[in-house]
Amino acid sequence: MNWVDEEIVTLPRTGLxxxxxxxxxxxxxxxxxxxxxxxxKMNEAGIKPDDIQSLxxxxxxxxxxxxxxxxxxxxxxxxxxxxxxxxxxxxxGTTGKPTVVGYTxxxxxxxxxxxxxxxxxxxxxxxxxxxxxxxxGLFTGGLGAHYGVERLGATVIPVSGxxxxxxxxxxxxxxxxxxxxxxxxALNLAETIEDLGVSLDDxxxxxxxxxxxxxSENMKEEVEQKLGIRALDIYGLSEVIGPGVAMQCLxxxxxxxxxxxxxxxxxxDPDTFEPxxxxxxxxxxxxxxxxxxxxxxxxxxxxxxxLIPETCACGRTLVRMEKITGRTDxxxxxxxxxxxxxxxxxxxxxxxxxxxxxxxxxxxxxxMDTMKVMVEVSDSVFSDEVKVLENLTKRIQREVxxxxxxxxxxxxxxxxxxxxxxxxxxxxxxxxxx
Ligand code: ADP
Ligand code: ZN
Numbered sequence: 001m002n003w004v005d006e007e008i009v010t011l012p013r014t015g016l017x018x019x020x021x022x023x024x025x026x027x028x029x030x031x032x033x034x035x036x037x038x039x040x041k042m043n044e045a046g047i048k049p050d051d052i053q054s055l056x057x058x059x060x061x062x063x064x065x066x067x068x069x070x071x072x073x074x075x076x077x078x079x080x081x082x083x084x085x086x087x088x089x090x091x092x093g094t095t096g097k098p099t100v101v102g103y104t105x106x107x108x109x110x111x112x113x114x115x116x117x118x119x120x121x122x123x124x125x126x127x128x129x130x131x132x133x134x135x136x137g138l139f140t141g142g143l144g145a146h147y148g149v150e151r152l153g154a155t156v157i158p159v160s161g162x163x164x165x166x167x168x169x170x171x172x173x174x175x176x177x178x179x180x181x182x183x184x185x186a187l188n189l190a191e192t193i194e195d196l197g198v199s200l201d202d203x204x205x206x207x208x209x210x211x212x213x214x215x216s217e218n219m220k221e222e223v224e225q226k227l228g229i230r231a232l233d234i235y236g237l238s239e240v241i242g243p244g245v246a247m248q249c250l251x252x253x254x255x256x257x258x259x260x261x262x263x264x265x266x267x268x269d270p271d272t273f274e275p276x277x278x279x280x281x282x283x284x285x286x287x288x289x290x291x292x293x294x295x296x297x298x299x300x301x302x303x304x305x306x307l308i309p310e311t312c313a314c315g316r317t318l319v320r321m322e323k324i325t326g327r328t329d330x331x332x333x334x335x336x337x338x339x340x341x342x343x344x345x346x347x348x349x350x351x352x353x354x355x356x357x358x359x360x361x362x363x364x365x366x367x368m369d370t371m372k373v374m375v376e377v378s379d380s381v382f383s384d385e386v387k388v389l390e391n392l393t394k395r396i397q398r399e400v401x402x403x404x405x406x407x408x409x410x411x412x413x414x415x416x417x418x419x420x421x422x423x424x425x426x427x428x429x430x431x432x433x434x
Pocket of ligand 2: 250
């Protein structure tokens with residue numbers, strides 16, 4: 001065996017826990033000293049850093065949610081001066097403002113390290129050509145994976161998303177051996193390969209590392225079969241670091257090893273928030289153990305998973321988490337982009353003549369997600385000229401695209417046509433069968 005971080009990924013539990021506890025203690029102390037909102041929440045809960053004497057004491061600490069990030073937008077939870085921040089990224093907030101995260105130079109190194117480790121779980125080595133089709137930009141996917149490939153010493157092709165035909169030419173000509181992309185984009189690539197009549201024999205692809213959105217076993221099989229590769233699951237989120245929080249190994253047919261030396265996982269009951277016994281499904285919660293600029297304590301991811309008690313055939317001792325099976329909130333992931341219905345609402349309420357009655361319909365055509373926004377307009381607008389309605393449609397499309405980064409179609413409907421709720425409004429009709 002010659003693994004990246006071999007010693008860490010095979011540590012016996014007690015050894016790992018010793019490292020986790022010492023890192024946790026330092027983290028809590030630092031956060032308490034440096035970040036007023038954390039200090040206030042801990043004071044309210046009557047907790048001092050010295051109360052953290054064991055890993056079980058973690059549960060005494062208050063949770064952190066996206067609301068905390070919003071309330072301290074954009075940089076209020078950072079522990080270092082802006083001078084020491086070398087990069088920021090952002091993902092979707094629940095309304096108009098994004099969720100912002102920051103990294104010191106050391107954080108960027110940590111991130112590259114965990115991503116390099118993730119790649120190594122898929123058998124990626126220096127000789128590989130890594131086709132990175134995750135989007136580059138504010139989104140953590142592209143750059144996060146990019147630095148990991150470089151750290152590992154393989155070759156990265158920073159192709160990013162889109163321009164699918166050109167991607168296939170590049171795959172053929174450069175000999176891409178590893179594909180990094182969302183699972184839905186992997187299918188899109190597969191279909192385009194088929195359409196172009198390119199034979200799999202002309203490609204060198206061996207393995208795909210896919211994440212950033214939920215995908216089923218069926219989808220996995222389809223990707224594997226259509227691209228002739230092994231498709232592995234990778235999990236991550238911006239608030240914790242980005243991609244590289246957990247990664248499936250080649251030997252495991254399900255579940256992803258959590259990089260527990262950096263990210264401490266818990267599973268809590270989504271209603272009571274009480275920690276659940278090992279092996280039960282619930283909401284995944286993470287505490288970062290090594291991040292400098294933007295550490296996070298007990299972050300409620302809203303993702304549903306379970307920690308797998310059985311040890312893995314590969315011999316690594318890091319615990320595995322089950323594939324994400326759902327969310328406890330209404331966040332949708334459309335073409336890899338996180339979308340909250342509240343963001344769409346935020347756009348709609350800012351536009352005159354539009355009523356706050358709307359519905360979002362999501363479909364999958366081939367491997368492409370499509371989003372349709374149906375919204376009621378006022379009587380006066382509805383009886384207006386076609387031109388007025390067209391302009392309104394275009395404006396909604398533009399503003400949704402500007403805020404969410406996702407294009408949608410818009411259907412304006414007569415007043416009182418969208419079904420009124422008798423409780424919680426049904427804002428989303430998701431027809432995708434993943
Ligand atoms: P990312 O760059 O990973 O998309 P975001 O912060 O934009 O980071 O989104 C994180 C969310 O994406 C997670 O909370 C989860 O809902 C979803 N996600 C990420 N990876 C996976 C995965 N492998 N399976 C299912 N959902 C995932
Ligand atoms: Zn394994």
